[in-house]
Amino acid sequence: xxxxLKALMSRHAIxxxxxxxxxxxxxxxxxxxxxxxxxxxxxKEQIAMLERAGDFxxxxxxxxxxx
Numbered sequence: 001x002x003x004x005l006k007a008l009m010s011r012h013a014i015x016x017x018x019x020x021x022x023x024x025x026x027x028x029x030x031x032x033x034x035x036x037x038x039x040x041x042x043x044k045e046q047i048a049m050l051e052r053a054g055d056f057x058x059x060x061x062x063x064x065x066x067x
Contacts, residue, residue, distance in 0.1 A: 005050050008043050015040040 019036045022028050 002050065002054070005047065005054075008047050008050070012040060012043045012047065015043065 015036050019033060019040065022033050022036065
């Protein structure tokens, strides 16, 4: 796995933990939760983009090696 992808997945997991912790508080800060969720979504989009790019690169190499 690429180091960047691994780092993004790690950050995504950390944000998920922070969101869960904030939601368990007696008076959760909804603005903080929204902000954390936005950051988590951006990371998820970056992860998906990198995974798609990796899949595309792998399939194009496989096709070119067949020729």
